[in-house]
Amino acid sequence: MDALESELSNEEMILSFLAEGGSDFISGATLSDKLGLSRTAVWKHVETLRKLGYEIEAQPSRGYRLLQVPDRLTSLELSPLLMTRELGRTVHHFESLASTNAHAFELAQDGAVHGEVVIAESQTAGKGRRGRTWVSPPGKNLAMSVVLRPEIVPARAPELTLVAAVALADTLEGAGATPGIKWPNDVQLGGKKVAGILTELSADTERVHFVVLGLGVNLNTEPTDFPDDVRELATSVLEAKQQRVPRALFTSALLSRLEDWLDAWQAEGFGPVREAWKRRSTILGQDVLVRSEAKELRGVAEDIDETGALLVRVGERLERVLAGDVEQVRPRKS
């Protein structure tokens, strides 16, 4: 605890204590003691926090209590909530970035460690799969990239997309929603896309140097926040549940679930991830049309294999699909 606390700023520590206190007041004397600061210094840090949007009530006889946290995703908001060992212990926060994945990739090349996180309130050139763009209106959603340094061969990197999908689905379920997963990386609510994952890597043919896991989640967007062509296909937790999501809480919960699933994956391999993924799948057993750059396949989505590839039954053949878009279709009349 000491080592950890020493890396937090005084503001972060004050917020930690106030958050722990809940609706109770924490006396200025207690804060001054715990932080080893004068009461005046404590008061100055509280003023700084107020300027950043924190509503902190102060009563001379009782002390301070936290009434309202601003809807931002800096380490000030996240640190007091984080239960993780490694993920999110360093947060690089930006009001706007071209792409969180591109920035995280650069940080990783410059030596960013396992678990460092890049978050942007808005992306001007957010990246989706297959060179597509990802729309993220400012301040309403989560656009986050996590640097990971797993010791694996590059062929295992696609497993991480499914690890992330399962962590995302668990977190959405924790927020009261009922998510499904469409291979390979779409997390859905009510058949519409609520979250996407873009896994990028730097590797040689034998070892992954690092992975950047990009997670885009539509949290508090209204239908009108999306362009027309996206609106039909996309949804948000707000739209599905008619309730706003506290973004910092969601983000810290997601990082915890992700760390748990990464631990399980390291310890037990892809098996448990695969099983959890299959339970959430919206396409297994369904008639599907799979489009990839090379070809189009129509058949039944039968399984995912031990590498995360989709197995599609086409008549007698079982086709292994490494990349592509899947669409559910009506069964052919026989």
Place this chain on the structure above:
Amino acid sequence: MDALESELSNEEMILSFLAEGGSDFISGATLSDKLGLSRTAVWKHVETLRKLGYEIEAQPSRGYRLLQVPDRLTSLELSPLLMTRELGRTVHHFESLASTNAHAFELAQDGAVHGEVVIAESQTAGKGRRGRTWVSPPGKNLAMSVVLRPEIVPARAPELTLVAAVALADTLEGAGATPGIKWPNDVQLGGKKVAGILTELSADTERVHFVVLGLGVNLNTEPTDFPDDVRELATSVLEAKQQRVPRALFTSALLSRLEDWLDAWQAEGFGPVREAWKRRSTILGQDVLVRSEAKELRGVAEDIDETGALLVRVGERLERVLAGDVEQVRPRKS
């Protein structure tokens, strides 16, 4: 031809014409005509070339002829020899670099096109497989990295290591040597390593963004150029053939072979590469010990599969090895 020539410098064009002429003289008038330069300008460019180490004979009545080319690998030496369409059309040459692969990776991230080449006369931190170093004494060998932009899924990237191995073996054979290939990337002469390949990539899980193919070839090193521990395991073409290799000629031949094999691989897939690789293999059918980070395997190297993985027969089982070191061992007594 015009488009190509317009990208060459005047020095490169003069060298081209002189090289074409062989032991014949090319008149100053001809050069002046072909280049659209005054005879004085031609003479000045010839002087520049002489300063760079080119021996050019000049006779007032007959013109110029090329006697000797300096042993360097800039585009001045390579351009006149290059028969390729794309590979090596741009050469980034350095007297010394930490690592040609690391530099090529940066260039690729900044937009270097398919076929751009990085060459260093010496590397101070040359990279080998599995985080090892690669020794390359100045001016004697080839340390080259090629930027490739194939449209493939990342799982296919290991095939490129085998494409390069086959191209290297063909080039060595063209130089009069008898190469063998040890899985995955050692090219050997007389059982000792003469060349290595390090394939690095930037990708998302569905598409390769770019590949950097690092090729290290021991050409003119003497045994005493290697540290003691390397000497036992390494050789050079000079050591094997007792003859110096013209480095620029070797490099341009290698780029041609590589382009040919890449073309075949694009057009026909991995099949032809795999067959050529198997013909050169030193380990197929042999008893081997395979060491990877995860485990040690002892068995018979039976085949390489359609992804380039090594298949090792261990009793009844056929194990698929994605990464590791292979060592030939004596068969177990049965």
